[in-house]
Amino acid sequence: MLGRRTVLFGAIALVGGAGFYAADGMNHVYAALSETVTGDSVDAPTAHRLASEGKLLLIDIRRPDEWKKTGSGEGATRLDMRREDFIAELDKMTGGDRSKPVALICARGVRSSRMNNRLVEAGFTNIIDVPEGMLGSKAGPGWLKRSLPVVIDE
Numbered sequence: 001m002l003g004r005r006t007v008l009f010g011a012i013a014l015v016g017g018a019g020f021y022a023a024d025g026m027n028h029v030y031a032a033l034s035e036t037v038t039g040d041s042v043d044a045p046t047a048h049r050l051a052s053e054g055k056l057l058l059i060d061i062r063r064p065d066e067w068k069k070t071g072s073g074e075g076a077t078r079l080d081m082r083r084e085d086f087i088a089e090l091d092k093m094t095g096g097d098r099s100k101p102v103a104l105i106c107a108r109g110v111r112s113s114r115m116n117n118r119l120v121e122a123g124f125t126n127i128i129d130v131p132e133g134m135l136g137s138k139a140g141p142g143w144l145k146r147s148l149p150v151v152i153d154e
Contacts, residue, residue, distance in 0.1 A: 041129040043139070043140050057093060058075050058076040058105065058130075059076065059077055059105070060079070060106075061105070062105075062134070070150065073151075099125045107134050107135045108142070116128075
């Protein structure tokens, strides 16, 4: 007879495998995990243009290992969202102006949507999500598939 652990892990693998599918380059598992964003959102080309024009601060909130694998979008500042001092560092970047436009980008829009809501709760009033992220989501193909410029080493 199969042990409980074997059956449990098999069931988890089956459900995970069934739930992890992609269509047109969009990961539906990530899409299901995303939160509804309380602020505005923009697509990757718009985020790139606005950051390049100095009209918003674009923050890549992914992990350093992710930056190393794909680079960051040109014009983005890297700030790992796991840092305990994330909000304090963002305050420094905005000069303490919590109304300054700040766009967040992650891999597929899950973490950026969550961090967006967290920052709004902390008093930031102009947080913008880039829901397609670097790798694409249901919101769009993503920074990389759009062939937007990246910075590899920073």
